[in-house]
Amino acid sequence: MESALTAAEKVLAPLPELSPDVEEMYEDLHRHPELGFQEVRTAGIAARSLRACGYGVHEGVGGTGVVGLLRNGEGPVVLLRADMDGLPVAEDTGLDYAATDATGVREGRRVPVMHACGHDVHVACLVGAARLLARSRDHWSGTVVALFQPAEELGTGARAMVEDGLYERVPRPDAVLAQHVSPLAAGHAAYCPGESMAASDEVRITFHGVGGHGSRPEAANDPVLTAAAFVLRVQMVVSREIPARERAVLTVGSITAGEAANVIPETAEVALNVRSFDPAVRERILASVERIARAESDAAGAPRHPDVRHTGGFPLTRNDDVLMEKVNAALRARLGEDRVHEIGPVTGSEDVQYIADAAGAPLYYWWLGGWEPEEFLRAYRAGTADRDIPANHSPRFAPVRRPTLDTGVAAMAVAALSCLASAD
Numbered sequence: 224m225e226s227a228l229t230a231a232e233k234v235l236a237p238l239p240e241l242s243p244d245v246e247e248m249y250e251d252l253h254r255h256p257e258l259g260f261q262e263v264r265t266a267g268i269a270a271r272s273l274r275a276c277g278y279g280v281h282e283g284v285g286g287t288g289v290v291g292l293l294r295n296g297e298g299p300v301v302l303l304r305a306d307m308d309g310l311p312v313a314e315d316t317g318l319d320y321a322a323t324d325a326t327g328v329r330e331g332r333r334v335p336v337m338h339a340c341g342h343d344v345h346v347a348c349l350v351g352a353a354r355l356l357a358r359s360r361d362h363w364s365g366t367v368v369a370l371f372q373p374a375e376e377l378g379t380g381a382r383a384m385v386e387d388g389l390y391e392r393v394p395r396p397d398a399v400l401a402q403h404v405s406p407l408a409a410g411h412a413a414y415c416p417g418e419s420m421a422a423s424d425e426v427r428i429t430f431h432g433v434g435g436h437g438s439r440p441e442a443a444n445d446p447v448l449t450a451a452a453f454v455l456r457v458q459m460v461v462s463r464e465i466p467a468r469e470r471a472v473l474t475v476g477s478i479t480a481g482e483a484a485n486v487i488p489e490t491a492e493v494a495l496n497v498r499s500f501d502p503a504v505r506e507r508i509l510a511s512v513e514r515i516a517r518a519e520s521d522a523a524g525a526p527r528h529p530d531v532r533h534t535g536g537f538p539l540t541r542n543d544d545v546l547m548e549k550v551n552a553a554l555r556a557r558l559g560e561d562r563v564h565e566i567g568p569v570t571g572s573e574d575v576q577y578i579a580d581a582a583g584a585p586l587y588y589w590w591l592g593g594w595e596p597e598e599f600l601r602a603y604r605a606g607t608a609d610r611d612i613p614a615n616h617s618p619r620f621a622p623v624r625r626p627t628l629d630t631g632v633a634a635m636a637v638a639a640l641s642c643l644a645s646a647d
């Protein structure tokens with residue numbers, strides 16, 4: 224009987240030999256970032272790499288999604304997920320492999336593109352882990368599904384793959400695993416039990432008024448004032464309606480109305496974003512937003528009720544306790560007992576939960592450190608990490624290649640192994 228640790232060591236043995244390939248792929252991906260649903264080149268690289276090591280590959284799943292299948296006898300099915308998209312950000316890292324000229328199309332306009340969220344790290348690490356698992360089929364049994372997802376940043380890529388028949392092409396997994404690079408010390412991993420990332424909802428509200436001359440408001444009905452009153456009152460939802468023990472954020476990010484100083488417009492549009500960690504809290508906030516929008520509109524004597532539209536969002540990210548403990552044991556055995564840290568929840572959001580929920584499978588999603596460890600620790604001890612270390616989505620977000628990539632490949636491989644069956 225082979226112990227889990229021994230199997231992990233055997234699976235990871237070829238890693239030093241694979242590292243230069245992973246690093247080269249990472250630099251290439253970083254130089255050529257692509258926006259959500261435009262990841263044609265990235266998807267091609269993922270598909271070729273999977274085929275080359277024996278995976279059955281489906282391309283064009285949910286647009287540009289790629290999913291590889293490696294069947295290796297009886298045992299659990301484990302799905303490993305990487306997201307592929309870059310962001311409309313102009314890179315300012317000064318790296319010699321920076322994507323200084325990369326562009327993409329967003330809403331009909333050409334915009335700069337950068338891997339400012341590190342999805343290039345995720346793709347390179349998953350390819351590395353998929354190769355290690357393919358080379359070590361004697362040491363495990365079960366099925367590995369390697370999934371490369373488009374458009375995580377848009378919150379629609381995971382759903383697109385599921386709705387395009389993901390689980391008609393590959394078996395439903397028993398576990399879904401994903402990692403995200405973040406401004407923590409490289410060589411380390413971090414996790415949050417339970418609700419680890421917020422649900423996010425985007426709501427757009429159009430207030431209707433009656434347009435007219437700015438000098439004669441009595442003959443009009445001013446939607447700008449209604450929108451302004453709404454923006455103030457809606458701030459009271461989190462402070463007055465949500466218990467202090469719950470966490471929620473409500474931000475109005477956009478107000479659009481009118482063209483001229485002396486014209487009262489017909490409509491005013493408000494767009495807001497809600498982050499929550501509990502489905503009941505989420506429902507309460509969304510209902511209150513709608514109630515306040517109607518009430519302000521009524522209070523103003525508006526000609527008709529406002530239009531309230533839910534225009535997008537991300538599900539809550541929820542780590543499964545049992546899966547988390549199992550994978551963390553494998554991560555600790557590989558990275559070191561003191562290099563896997565529990566941290567609090569994050570108000571950012573993710574759409575990987577769709578992939579798990581659509582299969583009825585548990586999810587475990589952890590953070591992969593990407594910053595130079597000494598520099599990170601210095602900033603952390605001084606309490607200046609938030610200021611000194613560029614976070615995800617910053618034009619200066621620049622994970623170090625070593626040991627981030629090796630750690631990410633190893634973490635994904637041992638995590639997968641902890642969910643698969645032992646070969647003997």
Ligand SMILES: [Zn+2]
Binds near residue numbers: 340376615616
């Ligand atoms: Zn991001």
Ligand SMILES: [Zn+2]
Binds near residue numbers: 340341342375403615
């Ligand atoms: Zn991201």
